Amino acid sequence: MAGREGSGHSSFPHVALNERILSSMSRKSIAAHPWHDLEIGPGAPAVFNCVVEISKGSKVKYELDKASGLIKVDRVLYSSVVYPHNYGFIPRTICEDSDPMDVLVLMQEPVLPGSFLRARAIGLMPMIDQGEKDDKIIAVA
Template sequence: MHPVHDIEVGPDITAFVPSVIEIPRGSHLKYEVDKPTGLLRLDRVLYSAVHYPANYGFIPRTHADDGDPLDILVLMQEPVEPLTIVRARPLGGLRMVDEHGGDDKIIGVCIDDPAYAHYKTIENLPPHIMRELDRFFRDYKVLEGKGDQVDVGAMYGLDHVLEVIRASRDAYDRGER
């Protein structure tokens, strides 16, 4: 089974999307799924003292503007082992532009975690969580010398995130892989 191509995304993306976690919360290691094999590949160790503030992965059967599956950060109490499938409710996102072009980061909550399952919109999340996510994406490439190549846009809410997910699913279905 290939994690990008063989995990079905149901029709009701407002309830949840399956999210394949590549990087556990708290990690300094940046893993990516190797597209040909479906195995995890170590991309790099983060250069700065920051760590991933949430479990980080992708939504299967999607194709984002950067050529990869659509990224998702899943908020929950515990770090998750890489290649675990987590059911996440999308709440919103943020648009980054880096050296590879546009790169949306979907923000969701694990619907199977009682501490987060009740959140329905990004506006309901504690403001500190949103500041942490924003700061992580502003800082994590600075010591690589790429900080000036990263533009972090404003957070967006539920209506726009659903459009982004649908567009990335349509791109995947058109064969943009």
């Protein structure tokens, strides 16, 4: 390790721990927004990145908070119904309902909300939600 000759110290300046903590607290960190900042990925439209909002088997419906980029709880399903597969959206897309394109990802395991993964499109499920077109991409991962 480089240092001052004979001193046994590194060549990096010594900064007290509390100064480093205060310095890091004064810097504003900005998290990437999953809708706008995540690339759709190479291979799109056949293979694409998608962000999971709802895990397979979940009774909790989450959705993207567009302003913050965080995944928020929308509601809890109080019946015996659960989400059959991971459900989310494709980044950098926008549909007629002003939301990103929805995707239902068929796979064996549940994925945590907020995670992103690569998926391959295998179909489209045309839907109408409250009078608006709200199609879903069906994909596998």
